[in-house]
Amino acid sequence: xxxxxxQLSDILLTAIAPMTWGTTYAVATxxxxxxxxxxxxxxxxxxxxxxxxxxxxxxxxxxWWWRILVLGGLNIGLFQALLxxxxxxxxxxxxxxxxxxxxxxxxxxxxLVLYEQPSRLSFIAGIAGFIGVGLLVLGPSAxxxxxxILAALASAAAMGLGTVLVKRRQPPFSLMVFTAxxxxxxxxxxxxxxxxxxxxxxxxxRTNLWGFxxxxxxxxxxxxxxxxxxxxxxxATAVSYLTLMSPVVATLIGYVFLRExxxxxxxxxxxxxxxxxxxxxxxxxxxxxxxxxx
Numbered sequence: 001x002x003x004x005x006x007q008l009s010d011i012l013l014t015a016i017a018p019m020t021w022g023t024t025y026a027v028a029t030x031x032x033x034x035x036x037x038x039x040x041x042x043x044x045x046x047x048x049x050x051x052x053x054x055x056x057x058x059x060x061x062x063x064w065w066w067r068i069l070v071l072g073g074l075n076i077g078l079f080q081a082l083l084x085x086x087x088x089x090x091x092x093x094x095x096x097x098x099x100x101x102x103x104x105x106x107x108x109x110x111x112l113v114l115y116e117q118p119s120r121l122s123f124i125a126g127i128a129g130f131i132g133v134g135l136l137v138l139g140p141s142a143x144x145x146x147x148x149i150l151a152a153l154a155s156a157a158a159m160g161l162g163t164v165l166v167k168r169r170q171p172p173f174s175l176m177v178f179t180a181x182x183x184x185x186x187x188x189x190x191x192x193x194x195x196x197x198x199x200x201x202x203x204x205x206r207t208n209l210w211g212f213x214x215x216x217x218x219x220x221x222x223x224x225x226x227x228x229x230x231x232x233x234x235x236a237t238a239v240s241y242l243t244l245m246s247p248v249v250a251t252l253i254g255y256v257f258l259r260e261x262x263x264x265x266x267x268x269x270x271x272x273x274x275x276x277x278x279x280x281x282x283x284x285x286x287x288x289x290x291x292x293x294x
Contacts (some may be wrong), residue, residue: 014230022249031211037084046187050182067280074162076186082155105160106240135269241280256263
């Protein structure tokens with residue numbers, strides 16, 4: 001049985017990932033080239049993925065080639081592309097609605113794929129999180145773009161499925177190798193599509209370069225390493241509730257740095273979200289009744 005202090009440390013370290021993802025919306029709109037969500041998503045993951053892969057000097061073997069393609073496509077390719085489409089089309093707090101639906105999806109997918117019977121507590125926490133983000137969306141500056149909302153929901157579905165599959169297929173190699181391969185695979189999948197649909201950047205400023213460096217090193221390399229580590233050590237459903245920290249951070253950044261308003265209703269939404277995150281870390285009453293297959 002794991003010590004409570006060790007589990008708390010794992011939770012706090014894992015929470016850093018969605019908190020850094022919450023900064024994506026402000027960075028995308030303030031520091032990165034406009035009108036290139038797919039290319040930005042690719043260049044966020046691909047350079048750091050290649051650097052890590054070359055530095056670690058290890059490639060997938062056998063069945064892990066296609067597993068990495070699937071996991072990289074879900075966790076990096078689809079998730080990042082749709083996340084940036086939402087980020088460019090929606091305000092930060094609204095774009096972060098991706099985190100609202102993901103815990104409920106992971107609860108259901110864990111039931112189907114990992115055979116983890118969901119508890120009533122899991123559904124309560126998930127519904128509370130959804131309500132909390134809904135209250136954030138009700139801010140006076142909310143701009144509900146249909147394509148942006150669909151992109152946010154689809155990104156949550158991709159990441160939710162990727163989270164469950166990572167939990168099911170724990171790799172027999174180091175965490176950094178696992179992270180590097182997924183970043184490289186997802187970035188490579190996106191790059192030709194981005195260049196075909198959007199074309200290359202017409203110009204890249206020094207501000208843009210700093211934005212890419214931050215997103216590549218902190219918001220992608222470090223964040224995904226901590227995220228995959230958390231999945232390996234914590235319950236998949238509990239990890240998914242930490243994604244609710246993303247809209248909280250995005251909204252607070254918009255309020256503090258971008259001069260967006262924060263109403264009393266939105267403040268209530270933040271409180272509900274934080275409560276949902278804490279509730280989601282409670283151990284389920286029923287444990288998985290079938291071991292995860294390798």
